[in-house]
Amino acid sequence: MVAVFLLLLTLLNWTKYKDQPVLEPVESFVQGIFSPVQNFLTSGISEVKDWFKFIASYKEIISENKRLTAEVSEQGSLMTDYLELKLENQRLREMLDFQSSSEGELLPASVIARESSQWFSIVTINRGQKDGLEAEMPVITSAGLVGRILDANIYTAQVMLLTDPLSKVSVIIQRTRDHGILGIVEGSRDEAGGMRATNILPDSDVLPDDAVITSGMGGIYPKGLIVGKVISIEEDQFGLLKAAWVEPAVDFSRLEEVMVIIQKSEGEEEGSGEDDK
Amino acid sequence: MIFAVGLFGLVFILATFQGSLLPFISPWGIQPDLLLVFVLAYSFIHNERGTGVSIGIGLLQDILYGTPAGLFAIAKFASGLFVGTISRYFNREVLLIPLGLCLPVTIIHELVVVFFRGLLLSSNLPIGNLLIYVILPRALVNMIAMAVVFPLVMRLSPKERLFSSQK
Numbered sequence: 001m002v003a004v005f006l007l008l009l010t011l012l013n014w015t016k017y018k019d020q021p022v023l024e025p026v027e028s029f030v031q032g033i034f035s036p037v038q039n040f041l042t043s044g045i046s047e048v049k050d051w052f053k054f055i056a057s058y059k060e061i062i063s064e065n066k067r068l069t070a071e072v073s074e075q076g077s078l079m080t081d082y083l084e085l086k087l088e089n090q091r092l093r094e095m096l097d098f099q100s101s102s103e104g105e106l107l108p109a110s111v112i113a114r115e116s117s118q119w120f121s122i123v124t125i126n127r128g129q130k131d132g133l134e135a136e137m138p139v140i141t142s143a144g145l146v147g148r149i150l151d152a153n154i155y156t157a158q159v160m161l162l163t164d165p166l167s168k169v170s171v172i173i174q175r176t177r178d179h180g181i182l183g184i185v186e187g188s189r190d191e192a193g194g195m196r197a198t199n200i201l202p203d204s205d206v207l208p209d210d211a212v213i214t215s216g217m218g219g220i221y222p223k224g225l226i227v228g229k230v231i232s233i234e235e236d237q238f239g240l241l242k243a244a245w246v247e248p249a250v251d252f253s254r255l256e257e258v259m260v261i262i263q264k265s266e267g268e269e270e271g272s273g274e275d276d277k
Numbered sequence: 278m279i280f281a282v283g284l285f286g287l288v289f290i291l292a293t294f295q296g297s298l299l300p301f302i303s304p305w306g307i308q309p310d311l312l313l314v315f316v317l318a319y320s321f322i323h324n325e326r327g328t329g330v331s332i333g334i335g336l337l338q339d340i341l342y343g344t345p346a347g348l349f350a351i352a353k354f355a356s357g358l359f360v361g362t363i364s365r366y367f368n369r370e371v372l373l374i375p376l377g378l379c380l381p382v383t384i385i386h387e388l389v390v391v392f393f394r395g396l397l398l399s400s401n402l403p404i405g406n407l408l409i410y411v412i413l414p415r416a417l418v419n420m421i422a423m424a425v426v427f428p429l430v431m432r433l434s435p436k437e438r439l440f441s442s443q444k
Contacts (some may be wrong), residue, residue, distance in 0.1 A: 001358065004332065008354060012347030012393065023346060030340045038297040045301050113296030113344040116308055117413060119394050122343040124296065150343055158343030165398050207435075252305070 031128075035156045038112040039126050046256055104222070104263040106140075107131060111255050112156070121147075121164035123255060128155045132243050140263045144226035144249030145169070145214060146258050150277070157260075162227070163193065163252050169276055170218040171197055171227055173244070174211040178204040180271040181245060182212065182227060195228065200242040206233055212246050218276025222261065278289050283433040284319075288334065290314055291426070295340055302350035307414045309422035310386070312338050317382050318423065318430040321367075321375045331357025345397055352389040356382050375427050376420050383416035384408070 053063070112122035127133055133152040133251045139159050140146055147167060148159040162166055162182070180197035200206060210230040216223025228248040236243045291311040297396060299308040312334050320327025335353030339346045367374045391402055 001328070005351070005354065008332065008347045008351045010347075012345055012351065012397075022339075027340050030337065034293060036342060037293050040299070041293060043295045045298065049301075101381075113342065114300035115344060116295050116300055117310065117342075117344070117349070118306070119390055119392065120342075120344050124341075124343065160343075162313075165400055 006095050026151065027151070028128075028155070031124075031153045031156045035112060035124075035126065038124070039110070042110060042112045042256075051092055054226055087135070104261045106255055106259040107262055108257065108259050109139075109157075110257055111159075119250065121161040121167075122150060123159050123161065124156050125159055125258060125260070126258060128153050128157050130154055132262055133157045133260060137263065138221045138225070140225060140261060141255070141258050143251070144228065145221060146255065147254075148220055149260065159258070160248075161252055161255075162248060168218075169216045169221060169227060171212050172215045173197075173200070173204065173230065174213050176206055176210065177243060178206060179215055179217070180212075180244065181237045195246045195248055197230075197244045197246050198236060198241065200244060202235075202240065203241055204242055206230060206242065206244055208232060210244075212244075220276035222263070280433060280435050284430070287426075287429060287433065288315060288337070292337060298354075307411075307418055309418040310383070310415065311377050311385065311422055311426065312347060312349075312378070313353065313356060313386050314419050314426045315430065316357050316423045317360050317378060317419075318375055320357040320429075321364045322369055322430060322434050323361070324365050325358075325361045327361045328354065328357045342418045348390060348392065348393055351393060352386045355389050356386045359385055370431070372427055374426065379401045379419040379423050380413075383419050384412055387412045387415065422431075 046269065085087060085170040107127060109127040111123045112126045115122040123141075129152050133149055135149050135151055137149045139148060145162060146162070147159050147161040150158045152158075162169065163184050165184050167183065171180050172181045173180070180198050180200045182195060182197045184194045184196075189208065197212060208230050212227045212230060214221040214223055214225040226249050228246040231245045231247050233242055234269045235241070291314075295308075295311045299311075316327065316331045316334055319330055323330075331353040335348075335350030337347040338344070338353070357402070357434050360378060387407070388404075391404070391407065395401055
């Protein structure tokens with residue numbers, strides 16, 4: 001019994017957070033068995049949920065449809081302006097020899113399983129190495145940043161959410177351009193879900209409702225992805241820097257569809273991985 | 278053989294439900310640890326034989342849900358060992374006993390996870406709050422799950438094993 005315990009302890013210490021490729025064949029085998037059923041089950045759940053939502057809000061859907069039809073015609077002219085500006089921006093960037101910060105293609109994926117113990121914030125998605133996924137790729141939704149790929153097997157990948165205690169993101173307050181490091185503060189879930197941006201300079205005039213975006217400095221997340229908004233500001237424990245409680249843009253409890261940013265390896269920034277984890 | 282296939286099928290269903298069904302339907306974010314419930318039921322019926330199965334189930338959980346490999350294996354091992362050691366002193370056909378064991382076993386399991394997680398992440402969680410808001414509610418829902426899982430494991434177990442090594 002003691003030997004078994006020591007063996008498990010060694011395994012735990014050796015693998016820590018899944019950075020041992022030796023385990024990959026076992027993981028791929030197990031995930032290969034489970035993922036089709038998980039996929040089937042979660043897609044079934046969302047279909048049932050959608051069906052109930054449809055029944056419950058039929059009248060709302062009709063009026064929303066009318067409103068959206070009117071909005072679409074308005075958006076048409078805005079889209080023309082947007083495309084014009086985008087092309088102009090692209091030309092100017094080329095002239096200045098800049099690289100686009102949103103380089104990479106988006107791969108849609110569905111969440112097929114969740115780590116259920118509440119001690120970690122990890123979800124499993126139905127895309128893996130066969131779709132070109134690798135560890136450290138950023139994962140987003142239309143609302144904002146979700147997290148990064150922790151580990152990719154052949155058929156599935158595990159995504160570490162921003163709410164995991166090991167997750168750290170280098171961020172900027174969009175309005176003031178002040179930098180900070182965003183992470184979860186455990187045991188403070190009542191305060192904005194426990195997300196706190198630290199290391200903000202003391203002279204920063206960061207205010208509640210300011211948007212928080214990725215800075216692109218960590219090397220994992222591209223610049224400009226929306227992370228959340230500031231709820232409150234306070235001084236850090238020594239009074240030398242400011243810290244801001246941040247409400248995440250993404251509702252992590254209702255995560256169903258996500259997108260993985262498949263970045264080109266040539267475009268990766270140097271000195272990466274220091275701020276983003 | 279039928280016994281092994283049946284139990285594997287049950288573990289497959291429980292593991293799938295735990296990750297892909299319960300998180301999407303559980304009210305107040307509290308959900309049972311179906312794999313722990315299985316470990317408890319299996320170790321209660323099969324004594325020390327359950328310890329090996331407990332490690333396998335824990336490793337399966339680590340692999341399936343991306344947690345550090347060995348973490349839940351250690352926690353399930355401790356739970357299986359505890360139940361397997363004391364179960365020979367009880368009547369194994371009384372559902373109330375495994376139901377009652379859900380409370381101490383859930384506490385042991387979660388405290389082991391919190392301890393090793395704390396070592397890995399260098400974080401300290403307030404144990405008192407965890408007990409009240411996370412561990413005890415989970416023990417309660419585990420009891421409800423046990424009422425379903427225990428009869429299934431009992432039915433899938435060979436009769437000759439049920440009455441062997443019982444004191």
